[in-house]
Amino acid sequence: NGLVILGEAGGAEEERRGEPFVGQSGDLLWSILNQAGVEDVYLTNVLKHRPVPVGGANVKPTKKQVMACCAQFLAAELATAKVVICAGDTAMSIFGIKGGILRGRGKWHKVGKISVVAMPHPAYLLRRRDTDEYHQLIAEWVAVIRQAIARLSGEIVLPPAELWDDFDDDTTMAVDVETDGLDPRVCNLKIIGAAEWLGDRRGLITRLPTRGELIMHNATFDAVVLARAGLLDLTMANISDTMVMAHLLGEQDLSLKGLASRRLGKNLLSYEEAAGDPERLASYCVHGDAVSTVELYENLYMALTDQGLTHLFNTVEQPLTPILAHMTAFGGFLVDRVGLQQWKEQLTEELEAIKEDTDTIVGFNINLASGDQVANYLFTDPNGPRLPVVRLTETKRRASVDDAAMRDLVGLHPLPNIILAYRRASKALSTYVDPILSGPEKLSGIWRQCGTSTGRLASAKRNMQNLLPELAHFLTAPEGDSIIHLDLKQIELRVAAHMSRDPVMVETFANHIDPHAATARIILGVEGDLTYEQRQLGKTANFEIVYGGEADKLVEVARGYDLFLTATEATVIIRSLRDKYRGFFSWARQRANEAVATGHSRGLWGREFIFPRPENPIMEAHLRRCAVNYPIQGGASDITKRLMIEFTKLFGFIIVNQVHDSIDMVVPSDYTQMVVRDALATVRKCAWLDVPLDADVVVSKRLSGKDSFSD
Numbered sequence: 170n171g172l173v174i175l176g177e178a179g180g181a182e183e184e185r186r187g188e189p190f191v192g193q194s195g196d197l198l199w200s201i202l203n204q205a206g207v208e209d210v211y212l213t214n215v216l217k218h219r220p221v222p223v224g225g226a227n228v229k230p231t232k233k234q235v236m237a238c239c240a241q242f243l244a245a246e247l248a249t250a251k252v253v254i255c256a257g258d259t260a261m262s263i264f265g266i267k268g269g270i271l272r273g274r275g276k277w278h279k280v281g282k283i284s285v286v287a288m289p290h291p292a293y294l295l296r297r298r299d300t301d302e303y304h305q306l307i308a309e310w311v312a313v314i315r316q317a318i319a320r321l322s323g324e325i326v327l328p329p330a331e332l333w334d335d336f337d338d339d340t341t342m343a344v345d346v347e348t349d350g351l352d353p354r355v356c357n358l359k360i361i362g363a364a365e366w367l368g369d370r371r372g373l374i375t376r377l378p379t380r381g382e383l384i385m386h387n388a389t390f391d392a393v394v395l396a397r398a399g400l401l402d403l404t405m406a407n408i409s410d411t412m413v414m415a416h417l418l419g420e421q422d423l424s425l426k427g428l429a430s431r432r433l434g435k436n437l438l439s440y441e442e443a444a445g446d447p448e449r450l451a452s453y454c455v456h457g458d459a460v461s462t463v464e465l466y467e468n469l470y471m472a473l474t475d476q477g478l479t480h481l482f483n484t485v486e487q488p489l490t491p492i493l494a495h496m497t498a499f500g501g502f503l504v505d506r507v508g509l510q511q512w513k514e515q516l517t518e519e520l521e522a523i524k525e526d527t528d529t530i531v532g533f534n535i536n537l538a539s540g541d542q543v544a545n546y547l548f549t550d551p552n553g554p555r556l557p558v559v560r561l562t563e564t565k566r567r568a569s570v571d572d573a574a575m576r577d578l579v580g581l582h583p584l585p586n587i588i589l590a591y592r593r594a595s596k597a598l599s600t601y602v603d604p605i606l607s608g609p610e611k612l613s614g615i616w617r618q619c620g621t622s623t624g625r626l627a628s629a630k631r632n633m634q635n636l637l638p639e640l641a642h643f644l645t646a647p648e649g650d651s652i653i654h655l656d657l658k659q660i661e662l663r664v665a666a667h668m669s670r671d672p673v674m675v676e677t678f679a680n681h682i683d684p685h686a687a688t689a690r691i692i693l694g695v696e697g698d699l700t701y702e703q704r705q706l707g708k709t710a711n712f713e714i715v716y717g718g719e720a721d722k723l724v725e726v727a728r729g730y731d732l733f734l735t736a737t738e739a740t741v742i743i744r745s746l747r748d749k750y751r752g753f754f755s756w757a758r759q760r761a762n763e764a765v766a767t768g769h770s771r772g773l774w775g776r777e778f779i780f781p782r783p784e785n786p787i788m789e790a791h792l793r794r795c796a797v798n799y800p801i802q803g804g805a806s807d808i809t810k811r812l813m814i815e816f817t818k819l820f821g822f823i824i825v826n827q828v829h830d831s832i833d834m835v836v837p838s839d840y841t842q843m844v845v846r847d848a849l850a851t852v853r854k855c856a857w858l859d860v861p862l863d864a865d866v867v868v869s870k871r872l873s874g875k876d877s878f879s880d
C-alpha cells in the first residue's frame with residue numbers, strides 16, 4: 170500500500186532467519202501496528218546483513234557500509250514507497266534528515282515524492298520498558314502510524330478560512346501568525362489566524378482584542394511579530410503559551426504538530442505542505458494551528474492542575490512571557506562601532522604577532538587552526554618538543570590539542586600558551602567582532618522560555634548569556650540613559666540552604682557571612698583578610714562540591730588559581746566541607762536516591778524534573794548530580810524570573826537582558842538612583858526563602874561597568 174518501515178540492520182535473530190524485524194523488536198513493532206489497526210506494511214532494513222558485532226552486541230551500520238553494498242537494493246525497495254517511517258537515526262540519515270532521533274521524532278518531511286518521519290527503533294523502546302518514556306513512545310508510534318495511513322488515503326482537507334472581525338475586546342482566543350521569515354525581530358507579518366476559547370468562532374483577523382487573554386504556541390515568536398506590527402501592546406498583554414505549559418510538563422517535542430499528535434490525536438499539516446497556496450495557508454493557520462492551540466490549552470491546563478503546577482505557571486511563567494517578548498523585540502544594547510573597530514584592529518595585529526612568534530619558535534610555517542599539524546609538531550615530530558600526551562581525542566586517532574590539554578602543557582613549552590592566545594583572538598574576531606560590525610545597530614537575542622532542562626532562560630541568534638567579557642566594553646545604553654546591572658548574590662547557595670535546611674548554611678546567610686570566604690579559609694588554612702583570587706577559589710570550590718565534585722575536580726579547580734593541591738589534600742578538604750555542611754549533604758543524598766528510584770525530582774514552587782532510567786553506573790552518577798543540581802539551578806532561575814516580574818510591575822518594561830542570576834535594565838540616567846533603591850529594597854524584602862536575598866548593583870553607560878574602553 171506504499172507504507173514502508175525502514176530499520177537499521179539485522180541482529181542475530183534476523184540474520185539467522187533472514188527476515189527484518191523479528192525477535193523481541195519485531196514482536197513489539199507488530200504489537201504497535203496492531204494497536205494502530207495496520208496489517209499491510211513493507212518491512213526492511215537499510216543494511217541487508219548484520220554488521221560485525223562488538224563483544225557480541227549489535228552495532229549501528231555506517232553510511233559507508235550502506236552505500237558500498239546495499240544502496241542499490243534500498244533504492245529498488247523504495248521505488249514505489251509513498252510513506253516511510255524510519256526506525257532509528259541510521260535510517261533517518263539516509264534521507265538527509267539531520268538532528269537526533271529523540272528531538273526529531275514524529276516530524277514529517279517531504280523527500281522527493283515520499284513523506285518521511287523518524288521514530289526511535291523498537292529496540293530502543295525495549296531498553297526503556299520499565300519507564301514512563303516507554304509508554305509515551307508506544308503512544309507516539311501508534312499516532313505516527315495512523316498519521317501515515319491518513320497520508321496514504323489522501324491530503325488533509327481543511328475548510329476555507331474566512332474573515333472574523335465581530336469579536337468583543339474581552340474575547341479570549343488563540344492566535345497564530347504566518348510570516349515571511351524565522352527571525353521575529355525582522356520578519357514581516359502575513360496573516361493572523363484565530364480561534365475562540367469556549368466557543369466555535371474562528372477565522373482570519375486584522376486586530377486583536379485589547380482586554381481578552383491571548384493563547385499562543387511559541388509566544389516569544391508570535392507576540393514579538395504582533396508587537397512589532399503595532400497590533401499588540403506587550404505592556405498590557407495577557408498571554409498564555411502552550412509551548413511553555415508543555416515544557417513544564419516535561420514534554421520533549423514541543424512543536425505544535427508533535428503535541429497535537431500525542432495529546433489530541435490530530436494529524437496536522439506541516440508548514441511546508443501548506444505554504445505554496447495562499448488559501449491553503451490561511452486554512453492551515455486558522456483551522457490547523459489556531460484551533461489546535463485552543464484544544465491543546467485545555468488539555469495542558471488540566472494536566473498542569475493534576476500535577477500541581479498551575480501555581481508555578483500562573484505566578485512565574487505566564488506573566489514572564491510578555492517581558493521576554495519585549496526583550497526580543499526591543500531589548501539589547503547599542504553597539505559602540507568606533508570602539509569595536511579599534512578592538513578589531515588590535516586583534517588583527519595580535520594575530521599577526523602570534524604568527525611571527527610561532528614561525529620563530531617552530532622554524533617553519535604551521536597552521537595553528539589545524540589540530541593535526543599542531544599535534545604532529547608538539548607530540549610526534551622529531552624536531553618538535555615531543556611533549557607528553559595529556560589525553561587522546563574521542564576517536565583516539567591522535568593526541569588531543571583542545572584548550573584543557575594546552576593548559577596542562579603551558580609550563581613545558583612556549584607554543585601551548587601561544588595556541589591559547591591565538592584561539593582567543595581568532596574566536597573573538599570571527600565569532601563576535603566581524604558579525605557584530607556587519608549586523609544591526611543593536612545587539613540582541615531571541616529569548617526562549619523553554620530552552621533548558623533546569624528552567625533557566627535561553628537566548629538564540631546571538632547568545633546574550635554567553636558573550637565574551639571584553640565585548641561588554643562596546644555595549645552601551647542610548648544617549649541620556651544608563652545601564653543598571655543587578656547581580657543576585659550567591660543565589661544558588663541560598664536556594665541550597667533553603668531546600669536542605671542545613672543549619673550552618675542558613676546561619677551563614679542569616680548573619681550575612683560571606684560563604685565563599687569561609688570556604689576559602691578552610692581550604693587555605695588561613696584567617697583574616699583574603700585576596701580576590703583566594704575568595705574566588707572558595708567560590709569555585711563551593712559550587713563544585715555542592716554539585717557533586719570530588720577530589721580530582723577540586724585539584725583541577727585549585728590549579729586554575731595557582732594553588733597546587735595533592736589528591737590527599739583535596740580529599741581532606743572535601744571531607745571537612747562535608748562535615749561542615751552535613752545537613753546539605755544528607756539532603757543531597759536523599760534527593761539523589763529518590764531520583765534514581767522514581768526518575769523525578771521537585772524544585773521550588775513544584776517545578777518538576779524528569780530523568781531517564783540510568784543504564785549503567787556512569788549514567789546513574791550523572792543522574793545523581795542532576796537530581797541535586799537541577800532543583801537548585803531551577804530555583805535560582807525561578808527567583809530571578811519572579812524578580813523580573815516584580816521589577817516590571819514597579820518600573821515598566823525596562824529589562825533588556827538577563828544572564829542566569831543577573832538582570833540588566835536600561836533607564837533614564839536621572840532615575841537610576843530611584844530604580845536602584847527600589848530594586849534593592851524589592852530583593853531584600855522577598856520572603857520566598859528561609860534565608861535573606863541580596864544583590865550587587867553597578868550603574869554605568871557601558872555593560873562592562875566602565876564608562877569608556879580606555880578605562
